[in-house]
Amino acid sequence: QVQLQQWGAGLLKPSETLSLTCAVYGGSFSGYHWSWIRQPPGKGLEWIGEINHSGSTDYNPSLKSRVTISVDTSKKQFSLKLSSVTAADTAVYYCARGELGGGYYYMGVWGKGTTVTVSS
Amino acid sequence: DIRMTQSPSSLSASVGDRVTITCRASQSISSSLNWYQQKPGKAPKLLIFAASTLQSGVPSRFSGSGSGTDFTLTISSLQPEDFATYYCQQSYSSPFTFGPGTKVDIK
Numbered sequence: 001q002v003q004l005q006q007w008g009a010g011l012l013k014p015s016e017t018l019s020l021t022c023a024v025y026g027g028s029f030s031g032y033h034w035s036w037i038r039q040p041p042g043k044g045l046e047w048i049g050e051i052n053h054s055g056s057t058d059y060n061p062s063l064k065s066r067v068t069i070s071v072d073t074s075k076k077q078f079s080l081k082l083s084s085v086t087a088a089d090t091a092v093y094y095c096a097r098g099e100l101g102g103g104y105y106y107m108g109v110w111g112k113g114t115t116v117t118v119s120s
Numbered sequence: 121d122i123r124m125t126q127s128p129s130s131l132s133a134s135v136g137d138r139v140t141i142t143c144r145a146s147q148s149i150s151s152s153l154n155w156y157q158q159k160p161g162k163a164p165k166l167l168i169f170a171a172s173t174l175q176s177g178v179p180s181r182f183s184g185s186g187s188g189t190d191f192t193l194t195i196s197s198l199q200p201e202d203f204a205t206y207y208c209q210q211s212y213s214s215p216f217t218f219g220p221g222t223k224v225d226i227k
Contacts, residue, residue: 060215105211106169
């Protein structure tokens with residue numbers, strides 16, 4: 001059964017760069033899209049962006065200028081970097097596997113989430 | 121961006137009740153609509169994709185319907201483990217936006 005394990009720094013100061021990594025265990029890495037989603041405290045879900053195994057990316061325009069998602073297929077890992085963070089970036093960050101079923105796209109496997117707090 | 125709305129934002133129900141949650145997209149998204157369940161402190165869990173296809177392992181009391189702009193998630197007989205927040209998400213076009221959520225709690 002596929003599992004996603006994620007990690008990264010949980011406390012950042014304003015203007016620093018958020019860096020998270022997600023590793024894929026127990027399943028294939030190719031043929032899927034690998035996403036990052038975040039959830040501010042007490043709020044809803046926001047899709048940040050995704051990457052496929054060949055390195056093609058798609059970012060949310062609202063964050064595009066600050067986001068970089070990269071992939072290391074040899075390690076079955078993908079990473080998120082978000083630059084120049086502010087308090088508004090405080091959230092739980094999730095990694096997830098995007099897949100196609102019958103031509104429709106969905107996120108069927110999720111990591112447990114990493115809480116990131118931005119505070120001076 | 122495609123804007124997703126949900127109603128109600130919260131509801132109180134009893135075990136055994138039939139519950140219906142509505143999701144609306146700001147433009148037609150065909151059947152590219154997913155439903156997720158999230159419990160406090162946990163990651164979202166996929167319930168339904170393609171508007172009406174039940175994810176493997178999800179109980180059959182959950183069902184989804186709709187196409188175009190209007191969709192519904194129905195729980196036919198609410199169970200104690202179903203008290204959670206439910207989100208719809210469109211996967212028709214990037215960015216893949218979520219609805220604001222519907223919290224289902226115990227009456």
